[in-house]
Amino acid sequence: MTNEYDPLPSWQEGKVKSRIIEFVQQVTDENSQYFVVPEQRLATFDNDGTLMIEKPLLAQVAYLKRKLLNAEPLTNVSKLHRILSWCKDALFDAQNLLCFAFYFLRTGITTDEYRDSVARWITIAKHPRFQQKYTELTYLPMIEVLTYFEAHGFKNYIVSGSSANFIRPWSKKVYRVSANRVIGSSLRTRLGKRNGDLAVKLEPIPFSIESRAGKVLSIERRLAQRPIAAFGNSYGDVDMLRWARTERQSLCVLIHHTDEKREYKYSPNTRFRWGKNTLTYAKELDWQVVDMKNDWKTIFSFEKKA
Amino acid sequence: MTNEYDPLPSWQEGKVKSRIIEFVQQVTDENSQYFVVPEQRLATFDNDGTLMIEKPLLAQVAYLKRKLLNAEPLTNVSKLHRILSWCKDALFDAQNLLCFAFYFLRTGITTDEYRDSVARWITIAKHPRFQQKYTELTYLPMIEVLTYFEAHGFKNYIVSGSSANFIRPWSKKVYRVSANRVIGSSLRTRLGKRNGDLAVKLEPIPFSIESRAGKVLSIERRLAQRPIAAFGNSYGDVDMLRWARTERQSLCVLIHHTDEKREYKYSPNTRFRWGKNTLTYAKELDWQVVDMKNDWKTIFSFEKKA
Numbered sequence: 001m002t003n004e005y006d007p008l009p010s011w012q013e014g015k016v017k018s019r020i021i022e023f024v025q026q027v028t029d030e031n032s033q034y035f036v037v038p039e040q041r042l043a044t045f046d047n048d049g050t051l052m053i054e055k056p057l058l059a060q061v062a063y064l065k066r067k068l069l070n071a072e073p074l075t076n077v078s079k080l081h082r083i084l085s086w087c088k089d090a091l092f093d094a095q096n097l098l099c100f101a102f103y104f105l106r107t108g109i110t111t112d113e114y115r116d117s118v119a120r121w122i123t124i125a126k127h128p129r130f131q132q133k134y135t136e137l138t139y140l141p142m143i144e145v146l147t148y149f150e151a152h153g154f155k156n157y158i159v160s161g162s163s164a165n166f167i168r169p170w171s172k173k174v175y176r177v178s179a180n181r182v183i184g185s186s187l188r189t190r191l192g193k194r195n196g197d198l199a200v201k202l203e204p205i206p207f208s209i210e211s212r213a214g215k216v217l218s219i220e221r222r223l224a225q226r227p228i229a230a231f232g233n234s235y236g237d238v239d240m241l242r243w244a245r246t247e248r249q250s251l252c253v254l255i256h257h258t259d260e261k262r263e264y265k266y267s268p269n270t271r272f273r274w275g276k277n278t279l280t281y282a283k284e285l286d287w288q289v290v291d292m293k294n295d296w297k298t299i300f301s302f303e304k305k306a
Numbered sequence: 307m308t309n310e311y312d313p314l315p316s317w318q319e320g321k322v323k324s325r326i327i328e329f330v331q332q333v334t335d336e337n338s339q340y341f342v343v344p345e346q347r348l349a350t351f352d353n354d355g356t357l358m359i360e361k362p363l364l365a366q367v368a369y370l371k372r373k374l375l376n377a378e379p380l381t382n383v384s385k386l387h388r389i390l391s392w393c394k395d396a397l398f399d400a401q402n403l404l405c406f407a408f409y410f411l412r413t414g415i416t417t418d419e420y421r422d423s424v425a426r427w428i429t430i431a432k433h434p435r436f437q438q439k440y441t442e443l444t445y446l447p448m449i450e451v452l453t454y455f456e457a458h459g460f461k462n463y464i465v466s467g468s469s470a471n472f473i474r475p476w477s478k479k480v481y482r483v484s485a486n487r488v489i490g491s492s493l494r495t496r497l498g499k500r501n502g503d504l505a506v507k508l509e510p511i512p513f514s515i516e517s518r519a520g521k522v523l524s525i526e527r528r529l530a531q532r533p534i535a536a537f538g539n540s541y542g543d544v545d546m547l548r549w550a551r552t553e554r555q556s557l558c559v560l561i562h563h564t565d566e567k568r569e570y571k572y573s574p575n576t577r578f579r580w581g582k583n584t585l586t587y588a589k590e591l592d593w594q595v596v597d598m599k600n601d602w603k604t605i606f607s608f609e610k611k612a
Binding site: 039239 | 486495506522
């Protein structure tokens, strides 16, 4: 680092920070054996738990909960409550979000209306513990990574188990990632009408679930390209990181939530897990593991502004 | 036009050419009531019959036919021949292409292998009538439109009933449209292994069909944005043009194949059509209809180089 400008000021000096900087220097240095042309500099980022707080509820679950509680008529309340508590226990299963959405979306809203509704909610909703907007509870060190990558010719994509249309209304402002670079779970849609014009309406049927292998398949379907850098925090991101790892030069980073005091402390594995432990993968495949407690000087975006 | 540089030299002076130029001038003029910010300048183009020759066989069908004829062992030949002639009669039905693909893909190739195979074929295959490569049988006037749009801040996307992975290997070179801006029909995929590494394999099951409403739904799912300009040539493109038409300022262009001598003459409707005639839509919604015989001075890209 010496006298140079520090692109990652919120990161503690250490193994992970050094490796990120080394990686970017290598792939952008035309004289390096690891040089990668700009068109191939694809970086993919999980959202919940990787770029943004995901406890006690995913932002999308908090949104849907609010919508459900406001819904008129609120039918079958006890059933909804059962579903809510079930979802709370199985945060990493995107399927649950879509089950949720089933109830909310039974009225047949258009994709435009859904995005508008999210856009309004996200400007007012506050996190129960931190009393900050969700967009302020993004991780400052990761915002620095996005900025650093972008400045070095990377195309940053978000690949989330939450719905793409939940993230799109604010991704440009918060992450500098435009709507067309957000890949996420989605429901089926159909072409219908609204106010006499053609409009796309959401159907309460899952179309694609971006978790585990689904993240790989969606990136491949969309871009026909493999990321050279991938960031995740949970078992749902393992396949995406393994796939990025097969590139000649790659950076695979697992965010490990170890800071009970400043954020939350929890395992990257889901309760219902098949296959290897996520941290075992990280060790065997030589991924960078971020120990949030020790690797990050600052956690949240709002702390910078404070 | 007067003394200015002519961006569309292969187009005859006339109503369609004037409207295209007027449209581009209006949406790029900050003082115009029709000004559109660059991020919203999305243009979508059908491929077969709009940017490239599609008779007597779609390029993708010609490719699959060759692969099938070369396949070892070639089992059940008479059945394949029946399917081939059936597809020939129903060119506009993307579902047929995928049925075809079913036979070809039974060996479980990866998406990389499929794209490599197309990339090799496209450099040698010649069209039966013109004895030119398919990539030389793209329409020069449309290449000019792509270039003109790109120079004015448009994002050009291809939205095709053919498979995205059939077009991606050559779209950058031929259309200056990169692989991530190609939206097309696709098969299901699964995460498997090839030579010990993770690889994405094609399954012989349709995932999405980009025809009619499918084109709209895929653009919306991918970009969460509506095109302000859309180009097509058949009934399969009607919904995409109708959808673009609902923008405040829009350009909707239907290429009508009217030149028996220099290319082919055929109807924009499929044999099995429900709903309105395509040309009736064009008239009612005030689309620009290109009469290829009279509106295009030159038809094919190869003629420019000759």
